[in-house]
Amino acid sequence: MPWNEPGRGSGGGGDRDPWKGGNGQQPPDLDEVFANVQRRLKKIMGGGGDDGGGRKGGSGGGSFAPFVGLVVLLLVIWVAWSSVHIIDESERGVVLRFGEYNRTVAPGLKFTLPQPVEEVQKVNVSRVRSLENSSRMLTGDENLIDLAYAVQYRVVTPEDFLFNVSQPEVSLSHAADSAIREIVGTNNMDFILEIGRGQIALDTQALLEEIIARYEVGIEITSFNLQEVRPPSQVRQAFDDVVRAREDQIRFANEAQAYANQVVPEARGRAARVMEEAEGYRDAKIAEATGEADRFVALLTEYEQAPEVTRERLYIETLETVFGRSAKILMDAPSSNNMLYLPIDRLSQGGSSLAPPPPMTLQDDQRGSGTTQTQTDPRSRTGREDR
Numbered sequence: 001m002p003w004n005e006p007g008r009g010s011g012g013g014g015d016r017d018p019w020k021g022g023n024g025q026q027p028p029d030l031d032e033v034f035a036n037v038q039r040r041l042k043k044i045m046g047g048g049g050d051d052g053g054g055r056k057g058g059s060g061g062g063s064f065a066p067f068v069g070l071v072v073l074l075l076v077i078w079v080a081w082s083s084v085h086i087i088d089e090s091e092r093g094v095v096l097r098f099g100e101y102n103r104t105v106a107p108g109l110k111f112t113l114p115q116p117v118e119e120v121q122k123v124n125v126s127r128v129r130s131l132e133n134s135s136r137m138l139t140g141d142e143n144l145i146d147l148a149y150a151v152q153y154r155v156v157t158p159e160d161f162l163f164n165v166s167q168p169e170v171s172l173s174h175a176a177d178s179a180i181r182e183i184v185g186t187n188n189m190d191f192i193l194e195i196g197r198g199q200i201a202l203d204t205q206a207l208l209e210e211i212i213a214r215y216e217v218g219i220e221i222t223s224f225n226l227q228e229v230r231p232p233s234q235v236r237q238a239f240d241d242v243v244r245a246r247e248d249q250i251r252f253a254n255e256a257q258a259y260a261n262q263v264v265p266e267a268r269g270r271a272a273r274v275m276e277e278a279e280g281y282r283d284a285k286i287a288e289a290t291g292e293a294d295r296f297v298a299l300l301t302e303y304e305q306a307p308e309v310t311r312e313r314l315y316i317e318t319l320e321t322v323f324g325r326s327a328k329i330l331m332d333a334p335s336s337n338n339m340l341y342l343p344i345d346r347l348s349q350g351g352s353s354l355a356p357p358p359p360m361t362l363q364d365d366q367r368g369s370g371t372t373q374t375q376t377d378p379r380s381r382t383g384r385e386d387r
Contacts, residue, residue, distance in 0.1 A: 082114040090126035092158045095119070101159050123158035128222055131173055136232070137181050143189040148228040149201075151176050151208070153219045160218025168217045175215070176224075179207040193229055193243075201226050 086109055087093045093105040095112055096119045105120070112118040134148035153172065155161045165171050183204045184192060192200055205224035212219060231239045303310040 079114045083111055085110045085120050090124055091122045092125050094121045094123060094158050094162055101163055104159055123155055125155050128152050128154050133173060133177060137184045139184055139189040139192060140186050141188045144232050145189055145192060146230050146232060149180060150225050150227055152223045153221050155218060156220045157218030160216050164216050171215060171217060175211040176208055179211060180204045197226050197229055
C-alpha cells in the first residue's frame with residue numbers, strides 16, 4: 001500500500017509520505033543548504049554575505065572575532081602538537097633551542113617549548129649499525145693484498161654524534177680504512193693470510209677505538225671483522241700452490257711427530273723392561289749367593305759342634321739327592337725268572353709314548369748271591385765301611 005494513501009494517518013486521513021514533514025511541507029533543497037554553509041563561512045572570514053534577513057553586508061563590515069578564534073584554535077593545536085614528545089626506550093631526544101644544543105632528554109613523555117623555539121631530534125642509541133668496505137693494501141713485506149672488512153658500532157652520545165662531526169659515518173669509514181692500513185703495513189703477507197687474521201682484527205679495532213675517541217664522534221665500536229682476505233686475482237693461482245705446499249709440509253711434520261710419539265715411548269718401555277729384568281736378575285743372584293753363604297756358615301757351625309753327626313746327615317742327604325735324579329733301580333732278585341720293568345713314573349709325567357725297556361735277565365753267577373746291583377758307588381761303600 002502506498003505511503004501517501006489517504007486514510008492511513010494517525011488522525012484519520014493524513015499523508016504518510018516520509019519525504020514530507022509532519023505538516024505536509026517538502027524538505028529543504030540541498031543547494032540551499034550548501035548556500036547557507038557558504039554564506040556562514042564568508043561571514044566568519046570577514047566577507048560580505050546575507051545576514052538572514054535579506055540584507056547584504058558590506059565588504060569590510062564583517063566581524064573579525066570568528067577569524068581570531070579560529071587562529072587561536074589552530075595556534076593551540078600547533079603548540080600542543082610541537083610541545084609534546086614521546087621518546088621510545090631505545091631513543092634519546094636531543095633538544096635544540098633556536099638551533100643550538102640545549103639538553104638531552106631520556107625516554108618517556110616529554111614537554112618542550114613549541115617550534116620554532118625548541119626542536120627535538122630523536123637518536124636511536126640501542127641499534128647496532130654496520131659499515132662495510134673493501135680495498136687493496138700493501139703489506140709489510142711489500143706484497144699487495146685485498147681486504148674486505150665490516151665495522152659494527154652504536155651511538156652512545158647523541159649530541160656528539162649530531163654536532164661534533166658533520167658526517168660521522170664518513171669519518172668512521174676514513175678512520176677504519178686508516179687503521180687497517182696501518183696494521184696491515186706492519187705485518188707480513190703470510191701472517192695475515194694464514195694465522196694472523198684474528199690478531200689483525202683485534203689490533204685494528206683497538207687502533208680504531210683510539211682514533212674515534214680523539215674525534216669525539218659519540219659512537220662505540222662493538223666489533224671489527226675481516227670478511228675476506230685474499231691475494232690479488234693475478235697471482236692467486238701461484239699463491240694457492242704455495243699455500244698447498246705449506247699445508248703438505250705441516251701435514252708431513254704432524255705425521256712424523258705422531259710416529260715419533262708412538263715409537264719413542266715403546267722403545268723407552270722396552271729399555272725400562274730390560275733394565276728392570278737385569279736388576280731383578282742381579283738381586284736374585286746376590287740373594288742366592290748370600291743364602292748359600294749363610295747356609296754354609298750355619299752348616300760349618302753345626303759341623304764344628306758335632307762332626308760325626310753332621311757328616312752322616314750330609315752323606316744321607318747327598319744320596320737322596322743323587323738317587324732322586326737317577327733313572328736306575330736297585331732291587332733284590334732271588335729268583336732266576338725274567339723281570340718286566342714298567343716305567344710308571346714316566347707314565348705319570350706324560351711319557352706314555354715311551355716304549356718300556358727290554359726285560360732284564362739275571363746272570364748265572366748272580367743267582368747264588370741273591371742280590372743284583374745296577375749301580376754302585378765305590379766311594380760311598382768305602383765311606384760306609386769307614387764308618
